[in-house]
Amino acid sequence: MLLKSLKNTLDGVLNIQHETDEEGTIREIYDKTPIRGNNTWMLICSAMLASIGLDVSSGAVIIGAMLISPLMSPILGVGLSVGINDKEMLVASVKNLALAALAGLIVSTFYFSLTPLGEPTNEILARTQPTLLDVLVAFFGGVAGIVSISRSDKSNAIPGVAIATALMPPLCTAGYGLAMGKFNYFFGGFYLFFINAVFISLATFLIVKYLKFEVKHYLDKQKERQVARIMGVILFIVVLPSVYFLYNIYKDLQTKKKIENLIVKDFAGRNNEILKWEIANTDSLNVVKIYSVGNKLEEGLVGHYNGVLQKNSLGDYRVKVVQLDVSAEDVQQMASQITNNLTRDFLKTVEIQKLHSQRLDSIHRQEAKVYTSGQATSDLKLLFPEISKAQVGEMVVASEQQKQDTVVLVMLDWQSPQPKPGQSKQAAKLNAASVREHESRISSFIARKLNRDSVQVVSRF
Known part of the structure; x- marks a missing residue:
């Protein structure tokens, strides 16, 4: 009873058959398998971006190349076609995958033949010696890819699968090996690409069988058995090298x-x-x-x-x-000396920045003083034609609490404006109210110009 309950619980958690859209899955993979039209341009751009990213060791550019690469669909098509016994789909998937791989090799070889850089970066070296972890990444990435595509409500897992399995960068690493004549790089990069393709296809095949997709039947039963045998032989031929590679990886790690x-x-x-x-x-x-x-x-x-x-x-x-x-001890001393030098250089940089900031503040203060002595008079006389003379300076004052403060002092000499036609000189004279209004405006103007809080305006007639 307990075992049956546990089985039902696990079946409810792990079962994905009720969420599967079989027809939609087959149609989507089949439609995206051909490398032509838009897919061709996407493939060329992906190969070029991956080559540039490898050349300059830019992870961001390489990730972009992974996302736009159309290589995933033909690989999924191989596993799906074997799983549903569809000979035509298998031929089309293998043909398009071979075409895409060849195009990626040509584009990357062309790029690395012309690039002025061409040194083996860390991104290139990381794809020349595949390990057992790469096999596991390819397999579980393939599982995630086919599960995502087979869902009736589509998810956004495919970009993550494309980044994880990284099909285009190792293919471009193989192109680098061809362009530079470094065939160990070529075989290492192409070997990683082959591992990814095989184990993604294998994962697709297993999930398709688990989901019990309808197997294609032929009216001629003898032909159906013949096709099944051919598919089995092809699957064996594809999987056998990957088993050999996996054994060699395991053997190297153990050694x-x-x-x-x-x-x-x-x-x-x-x-x-x-x-x-x-x-x-x-x-x-x-x-x-x-x-x-x-x-x-x-x-x-x-x-x-x-x-x-x-x-x-x-x-x-x-x-x-x-x-x-x-x-x-010498190594530790050198490491300590490098650390000390880096710390000293950092402190020196901070000190230089501090001095630079102080100099800028000094320059700004000087600029304020230059404005005070040079431009204030002309600006004030332009704004207030009644001013005959203006003097602007600083004055230190002490309050009752013996605190000192610096005040901007503005000394103004006023002259009466010229009388208008028919107006007497007495009528044209400035009155006290007008002067106070002008002083308030002048105080605000100077405070804003000099960025000062305390401004005192004194008027004389």
Whole structure:
């Protein structure tokens, strides 16, 4: 009873068959599979953007190339066609995928043949040595992709799948290898692309079978059995290399872990600081390079390590220690010195910015003073023709609480305006009310111009 209840609970949580739109899924994948028209332009732009992103090591540009790449649909089409036994869709999907891969290689090879940069960036190097994690990303990305497309209410998971599986960048890395004549880069990049394509297709096939899509039947049963056998052989041929690649990846990881346990950890325990270690593969031998600082190597230590490798079925590996002529203390001292230099440079930058700010404030104050002495008189006389003379300056005053304050003092000499026709000189004279009104306006004007709070205006006649 408990097991049945648990099964029903899991079935309710994991079951996606009731949300599946079989006809819509097949139609959407089939319609987007052909590489022609808009898809061709999108493919070219995606390959060019990915190549530029790899060349300048720009993650943002590479992500943009992943989002617009139309490579996902033919790959999903391969898995779907095998799952529903549709020979025509399989042929069309494989043909369009091959065409898209060829176009991506041509565009990226053309770009890297012309670029003035062309150095192997970190983004390029990251796609030349696929690992087991890349296989898992491709598989689960493919599961997410087909589940998203098969839903009756479409989701926005496809862009995330495109970014996660990253189909175009490894293909462009292969193009970089062709353009530069570095065939290990070509095989590494194309190998990663192949892994992604195979395991996305495999994930699609498995989900299609899980969702029980209707399998295509033929009137001629013999032909149907023949098509089924052909599909099975094709699936076996496609999956078999990926199993071999997966085995090689697993084997390489196990070998690296074994060397680390046998050699690297023992070497680090001899009071030697390891800066880094790597395995350099050659045609005849594989060299385990250890870059170290610290104590002088014991005589015969490298030979001892080679013997350890020989006893543990790693006879085609040899140890090479690169001993740098500095001690561990020197390395720590250099690191400390670099840190101190960076801190000092930062403080110096802050001090320079502070001095620069102080100088700007001084310049602004000088500019205010220049305005005070030079332009205030002409501006005031222009605004108030009745002023015959204007003087603007600063005055320090003390309040009853013995606090000092700086006040802008404006001294004005007023003259009576010229009488209008028919008006007497007495009538044309300024009255006290007019002067007070002018003083208020002048005070506001000077305060705004000089950005000061305290302005005192004194008038004389």
